Amino acid sequence: MKSADRPILxxxxxxxxxxxxxxxxxxxxxxVAQQEFAQHFPQPGWVEHDAAEIWTAALACGRGALRAANxxxxxxxxxxxxxxxxxxxxxxxxxxQPIAPAxxxxxxxxxxxLAALREAGHADEVLAQTGLRLDPYFSASKFEWMxxxxxxxxxxxxxxxxxxxxxxxxxxxxxxxxxxxxxxASNASRTMLAQITNGACVWSDALCALFRVPRAMLGSIxxxxxxxxxxxxxxxxxxxxxxxxxxxxxxxLYGQQCLQVGAAKCTFGTGCFLLANAGxxxxxxxxxxxxxxxxxxxxxxxxxxxxxxxxxGSAVQWLRDGLGFIARASEVDALAAGVPDSGGVxxxxxxxxxxxxxxxxxxxGAVFGLTRxxxxxxxxxxxxxxxxxxxxxxxxAIEAGGVPIAALRVDGGAAASDVLLQAQADLTGIPVERPxxxxxxALGAAFLARRGLVGAAAAxxxxxxLERRFDPALSASRREALRDGWRRAVLAVRQFGxxxxxxxxxx
Numbered sequence: 001m002k003s004a005d006r007p008i009l010x011x012x013x014x015x016x017x018x019x020x021x022x023x024x025x026x027x028x029x030x031x032v033a034q035q036e037f038a039q040h041f042p043q044p045g046w047v048e049h050d051a052a053e054i055w056t057a058a059l060a061c062g063r064g065a066l067r068a069a070n071x072x073x074x075x076x077x078x079x080x081x082x083x084x085x086x087x088x089x090x091x092x093x094x095x096x097q098p099i100a101p102a103x104x105x106x107x108x109x110x111x112x113x114l115a116a117l118r119e120a121g122h123a124d125e126v127l128a129q130t131g132l133r134l135d136p137y138f139s140a141s142k143f144e145w146m147x148x149x150x151x152x153x154x155x156x157x158x159x160x161x162x163x164x165x166x167x168x169x170x171x172x173x174x175x176x177x178x179x180x181x182x183x184x185a186s187n188a189s190r191t192m193l194a195q196i197t198n199g200a201c202v203w204s205d206a207l208c209a210l211f212r213v214p215r216a217m218l219g220s221i222x223x224x225x226x227x228x229x230x231x232x233x234x235x236x237x238x239x240x241x242x243x244x245x246x247x248x249x250x251x252x253l254y255g256q257q258c259l260q261v262g263a264a265k266c267t268f269g270t271g272c273f274l275l276a277n278a279g280x281x282x283x284x285x286x287x288x289x290x291x292x293x294x295x296x297x298x299x300x301x302x303x304x305x306x307x308x309x310x311x312x313g314s315a316v317q318w319l320r321d322g323l324g325f326i327a328r329a330s331e332v333d334a335l336a337a338g339v340p341d342s343g344g345v346x347x348x349x350x351x352x353x354x355x356x357x358x359x360x361x362x363x364x365g366a367v368f369g370l371t372r373x374x375x376x377x378x379x380x381x382x383x384x385x386x387x388x389x390x391x392x393x394x395x396x397a398i399e400a401g402g403v404p405i406a407a408l409r410v411d412g413g414a415a416a417s418d419v420l421l422q423a424q425a426d427l428t429g430i431p432v433e434r435p436x437x438x439x440x441x442a443l444g445a446a447f448l449a450r451r452g453l454v455g456a457a458a459a460x461x462x463x464x465x466l467e468r469r470f471d472p473a474l475s476a477s478r479r480e481a482l483r484d485g486w487r488r489a490v491l492a493v494r495q496f497g498x499x500x501x502x503x504x505x506x507x
Contacts, residue, residue: 005025006075008022008078008449009065010082011062012445015106015269016039019061019442020064020065021446022076023446029437030071031065037053037054049087049101049102051089055171078240078453079241080244081171081245081246082248083187083248086166089102091162091173107142110142110145113136122210130189130195133359135355139191139192139193141192144211164213165219166191168246172219179232182219183222184246185221185222185223185296186246186294188221189201193213194207200301201293201296201301223296224448225297225449225452228245229241246448250292252267254448255443258275261281264409266411266424269312270312271308271313271314274391274395275304276405277294278291287400288356288359291303291304292306311387313412315383330416333420336380343374344369345381347382347385348386348492349386350366355390366489366492367382384419392424426479431472434470436467440464
């Protein structure tokens with residue numbers, strides 16, 4: 001079988017689990033393996049992963065997917081890597097071992113450091129260079145924190161003994177047995193250490209100096225689609241070319257075939273991530289949003305406008321694990337559908353602060369409108385609606401920036417919820433389209449890896465087949481009333497969070 005016709009093995013390293021999926025040339029799944037890994041919360045606002053556990057899980061899943069597909073490593077044409085973005089790892093170059101737990105994108109421990117940089121007047125210069133806002137979400141301050149808090153780390157970094165990267169870099173390093181230290185432009189653009197203006201994505205010496213991260217720790221920035229290196233034969237069973245690396249949200253944008261300017265998707269995963277293709281548009285985003293590299297192919301950058309919500313599907317986990325309302329996440333729809341509406345209850349799921357367009361790390365979650373008649377079903381429905389309200393905020397911000405969105409394509413695990421997606425259509429006033437296959441992230445990475453393997457002329461992308469379209473069912477006046485109540489609730493949680501950070505809460 002020719003290389004162009006053989007399958008692609010995709011490693012999809014998410015926030016709570018790793019999956020390996022093998023796709024054939026038409027984008028059909030041939031074999032899947034998945035393994036969860038531990039979530040660590042050592043202090044309020046801190047979220048950590050064991051990077052070594054993620055690599056072990058990835059390796060096991062890669063081998064498991066081959067068994068599930070009844071294929072050998074020699075049958076695989078190429079490897080794709082897609083990953084939770086912004087999560088920061090620092091490891092020893094000699095031993096290949098992490099020097100500390102990975103600091104996850106959700107982690108807020110560096111909020112005060114970013115606030116100090118804003119107070120010092122650095123926000124505008126960082127936004128102009130990176131398209132990003134000074135927020136703990138991004139990798140730079142996480143690298144800085146580890147260098148400052150792990151004994152001896154900064155001195156070792158200055159001596160060139162340590163390597164730093166996001167999860168894609170970590171998986172790539174391990175797959176190649178330490179021979180390749182690189183990241184692609186889509187992931188580099190999320191570190192807050194790369195300048196992405198003028199159609200290029202390059203490490204910035206000025207930003208590395210600002211965050212006190214030695215430039216030598218960082219890997220090379222490579223194309224999203226293109227040959228990077230070969231996997232070590234001991235890992236999967238053969239030396240397989242690695243030809244696609246892409247951040248998970250950009251992978252989903254490609255997987256949903258949002259290849260034209262203005263085409264938009266929202267991934268409902270642990271968080272919610274709305275990206276709209278911005279073409280060659282410059283890095284300065286509309287108010288409250290981010291600019292990011294969607295992908296870089298043959299040295300040419302395609303940009304995206306992005307809004308990120310920190311709590312999406314994890315709000316359902318909170319209902320399950322924190323409140324005990326449900327035994328399994330899949331039960332939330334039936335519970336929420338038990339009432340026709342939320343009964344006036346509003347949930348702001350700001351459990352780790354508010355992301356776009358508010359960017360308020362101090363905000364805290366809250367429930368408003370409780371009465372004696374409020375039930376678990378009302379709270380469950382209001383929680384799903386709170387997720388949808390956050391995404392509606394992003395849609396409004398993108399459209400205010402001059403990019404109208406005719407329809408919103410969705411994917412991710414939480415997109416299986418009919419109640420959530422109907423609320424999304426109602427609160428945005430635009431149709432929501434759910435594809436039959438929700439694996440847009442892994443599929444998009446596979447498409448990009450095939451593009452990197454065989455080139456544009458031979459690469460294949462498959463337009464997603466819709467499973468269901470959710471059309472808005474609310475009147476404009478009812479929609480605006482709900483949106484107004486949401487905005488007032490957001491204002492309240494932001495004021496409350498601010499009072500806590502300034503020590504104004506009651507004793």
